[in-house]
Amino acid sequence: MVADKRYPSKGKPTAKKPAKKSVKNAAPVKRKARKPQRPKRGGIIGFFTGIISWVLRLIWKITWRLTAAVVLVLAVIVGYLYTTLPPLEALLDGRARGSVTLLDRDGEVFAWRGDQFGGVVTADSVSPHLKNAVIATEDKRFYRHFGVSPRGIASAVRINLSEGRGPLQGHGGSTITQQVAKLICLGEPYDPSAGMTEKEYEASCRRTSIRRKVKEALFSVAMELKYSKDDILSIYLNRAYMGGGAFGAEAAAQRFFGKPAAAVTPAEGAMLAGLLTAPTTLSPTNNLDRSQNRAATVIRLMREQGYLSQKEADFAQANPAELSQAAEARAGGYFADWVMSTGPEFFTRNTTEDVRIKTTLDQRIQKAAEEGLQWVFENKVREGSQAQAAIVVMSADGAVRGMVGGRKTKVAGAFNRATQALRQTGSAFKPFVYAAALDLGYSPNDLIVDEPYCLNIPGSGEWCPRNYTNKHYGAVTLTKALENSLNIPAVKISESVGRELVSRVATEFGIRSDLAAGPALALGASESTLIEMTGAYAGILNGGSSVTPYGLIELTLLGDDEPLMGTGGGIGERVIQEDAARQLVYMMEKVISEGTGSRAQFGGRELAGKTGTTSAAKDAWFIGFSADYVTGVWMGYDDNTPLTGVTGGGLPTDIWRETMSRVHEGLPLNPLPMQSPDPASGLGEVQRGSDQIPVGNNSGGTIIDQVLRDIFGNSGQGSSAPAPNAGDR
Template sequence: MRQRKRSGRKEPIFSGFATSLSELRLNPLDRITIADDKPARRTPPRKKTTAPRSDGPRKPPPGDRKGRAKKRTRGSFSRLLYWSAVLTLWSVIAVVGVLIYIGAHLPPIQSLEIPKRPPTIQIIAADGSVLATRGEMAGSNVVLKDLPSYLPNAFIAIEDRRFYSHYGVDPLGILRAAVANVLHRGVSQGGSTLTQQLAKNLFLTQERTLERKLQEVELALWLERKHTKAQILELYLNRVYFGSGAYGVEAAAQKYFGKPAKNVTLAEAAMLAGLVKSPSRLAPDRNPEGAEARAKIVLAAMADAHLITGQQARAVTAKPSYAMKPASAGTANYVADWVGEVLDDLVGQVDQNIIVETTIDPKLQSAAEAALIDELAAKSIKFNVSQGALVAMTPDGAIRAMVGGRNYADSQFNRATMAKRQPGSAFKPFVYLAAIEAGLTPETIRQDAPLDIKGWRPENYTHEYFGAVTLTQALAMSLNTVAVRLGLEVGAGKVVRTAHRLGITSKLEPNASIALGTSEVTPLELVGAFGPFANGGYAAGPHVVERVRTAGNNKLLYARGKEAPGRVIDPRAVAMMNTMMEQTLISGTARKAEIPGWTAAGKTGTSQDFRDAWFIGYTARLVTGVWLGNDDNTPTRKATGGSLPVEVWSRFMRAAHQGVRPESIPGTQRGGFPPEVAQFGQPADAPVRAASPTVPTVGRSPPLPQPARADARPEPANGLGLDGWLNDRLFGGR
């Protein structure tokens, strides 16, 4: 192996230092040696010592130890002060940054004003009386000094005891709420002050996010800076939500107790204050037990805060005085809800208090409510019928009464406007009208016999057939096979177009079964579609709103137009249809429907499996429809249109026509035809006579025709007359 050439090592010389070379020379162990065939390895440097090692540890003098301890203490305290200052500075910067960020997402503070209270919609009947109030109800603003002291104190005791000592945000309240929530392992208390709640109610949404909470804090501070405590408390009492659509203590006192806020008792004040926590769940008209239990908690809080004495709290708790106003169950609420739905189309978004003048007659509304509810109370179990609806309108479409259900308090679903049900035979007038318009007459003969349409075999209610019958007989008897034959003859599309022309708005399936009313409609649109029969052939769009005006300055926002409606049925067709449908009440399926002194017409209907029972009938004054059934669409106990619905209709219509001079519907035999109506093709100046030789005089009851064989031949109609063949056994329904 070749030997490496070695060079001599030169030690550095430090001139100018007093240290001796012997002290600066490295120890041999500190040198780095490199072997010929091994990697270099550094050895850790040895600790430099300046004095010879002694046998034991060196101890500084006592005085030196105390000095060093003081220096360390002073150093630690300085560092603590320094880092505290740094942390405080950065915390302030972070808080300011957050406030700036949150403020950037708010409207400019200068532009924030107390917004308008929610608008009130007052709904007025045709006679000027108040039917209902809708929208977010708000009573008039109350002044703090006019209220009993215990009313605002109740809110302070349960919501914000430190209200008068904080500046909008209460750190102690937040800490107390946090501790309580931790102990209860859930959210049992809130830390929001009254000012924060007011800020949220006035300007913010109800979402629970950190950003929204910080916005609430910033707005609370702004409110405290802008308003006095008394102003904030007064604003709060006039704006807070109390459930059931009531905003402010005045509206809540009127809603729940039927009295102004200044007259509420201590117990009632505690109940109102208790609602703020959960207004929907604790509303006294829905949960009186929960509201009363919460009121006791408020009373205890008031005593604990020394806002009332313990004796007062115990006395009120033992014998609370709540003048509870009964929950509104009046059926006029169905009308009010419907008005609220149509307002948007008439006047757009409501942003001010308005008064809505309607077409509702309060006396007729009460009569309709009594007729439906009383008849159901007496016979609902017998027929297994749980619900019903009634709509009454003038022949030109003005709604006079509407009942959307049995009890508004139990169910706010308006069956008159929203429930789509099969009309059954009540749909047949549109089929017969299409046939009349195609050239047929009430005397036209058609065959009542079994029918097979691709396997579908429609049958009559009694499963019997009468052979050759006139259209008048077939409609009065509600013969299904004749209706289906007519539908096929004129075409299902023609039937659908006829129904839509008269006012049906629901989708109708153009198939063979449409003649039997298998497509669903609402009671409101079915009644509206019968209107042209009662008014001589003109469109009769159902309507309830006459005028809308502002509550303050009576500015007119909407007024129903007075333009003449368009004609939808030829006068001669109207006369023929009215003649036929009059017989339904004289000797047909609706013989129980009777209004002394008045001519009336109409049609009964029963859907498949007795699920729906209908009667739509009309006079020259009113068109009224009644539907009965079950919300879950279960079958009734053979309730037919000619039974319970006719009884409800008759009771209401007799009350509605009492004391009113009788008039005739167009084209009926009692009153004849209007001068402009050509009588079954005769000139308009022809003498008034019976509509058809087949129509008997009132009260005549010819013998019942016998059921015919399916292959019976049609017989001529020469003087047959409308047979009085219907009896209770065969036609107690449909």
């Protein structure tokens, strides 16, 4: 053991050790823990692990750089598209064509045609019900996306694939912004010089391809940056086609409901929003029931998305939107279609301007014609009949006051039987035969023998016309022959004065169709339209001058005071002498007062007219006039099926009477411009006040019979002749 040194050694100072400071409660020193290094794997596994790690790092570096480059390129494209977008105001009216507003004779609007634009509206100025209905139907996330909805696109692709279509066929998943991009054709305006029609241009704007969809998406993003959400919605509400020729919400609201877009109800707003899916098919003017069914779906969507309370939705479902009376009337019907077809195409069907056309239409008379037709079909025609009818009402100068082209009157673009249907005229043609004779100096009291009569037609053999009753009445006056629509006297007179003259008189009175060359010309074997025949009768009423039926009075560009063009019709050159015309009116008055048209009488008025029924009763006519108006009526089947038990003196005359009686309500009893006949130029005249008809001698003592026998014997002048039984009662 070694003892401690208690005493320091002498001669050497002892160094004092510094005293340790006591540290009370000292915090422990934290040292950074070193991450244990993972041992590197060696061998083959380590080698392949290193390669995979390197490849992944390389892919990541390439991917984010490529993504950054793509984003940068897309941003540049969006920025460029942003700079090309025009001001908001330039996008609100996107019609390629102009509109045509049709006014009646009093200056009241009765129809629209072309691309109607009611005026600019905004998302704030339209009814909130319309705005909400559009969003609920077309794009419920409109206010939450940036122009493109990935969720919507994915959903549309899934639905398309599940239904067996291509991913871009069918549902598109387009947002309202994307639909606006399509409406403005991605900023590509129509260029006529590009060799593409306007229809082809519109189709190209709506085609779906991957490239087009990508550009549409970028354009939509640019729009979202350029315009506010409400601005985009405003463009949509102004440019979208909503059926019936209406572009934009304002035009559609006026067109269908007769009110501004700011005042539509939930049911009306739902109907307008529903039209956006298929505006032509769902248009209420085409199919109101289908349009209401679609609106019911929109109302349900509005309720589900909180735009309507349950009470409001129930009320809208129970009270669906209806076309206003004004909207129904403004379909314009057959008259509007006819006026549009008679005007210059570049100001009517293909106008790029907004045009106003003042017409001859009298809406009171138009209503009278529609009601007269409806009354007869409801009360006198068997239920389920497919027979059709047409009516034309005009003034003596050819101004058309009303027109019905078929039983469905609230239509647009339908087949117009008043102006487009060429039908045989039957005995309605006979007044032109007598007009030619009277103009040559014959008297209504001249006698002609109604007896068996035949003509030899070169190449066809013998032709023997017969009367409707298969009876003969001996010597009769021209008046009596027309009054009872006898066929044999009509053919004899036509052969006497010459078919060429009869054809010329009919043509100059306005019958433009090709006329038959044979002797059956006198019996109405030729075809004509109702408007031509009615216009020709107007020539008889006005004293023997030709008439061109017309409906257009003047055409003016919207905003201009001076019209660009005036009327294209009216009274033309004289065809027959005035005395002859007035005597013919006298003869035609007897048709109604005593003859085959007696059912046309009403109200104690002086009326004149003529019935007509064609061979096999395929067509039935009644055309007649008062001192104020001329009205023509045709009845038949579109497929030429014979009418059953109908002649011109039956149902067509009833339609004529029901129409004319309504037309003349409140009008004074004006006399017809007729002239009593001169003394007979032949053997004598029918004894006044007697029902007996003098029996002519078979040698033919009248001038007409004698001329026929002297010149033609038993042969005719023509070459062909249709059936001998044309004519009517």
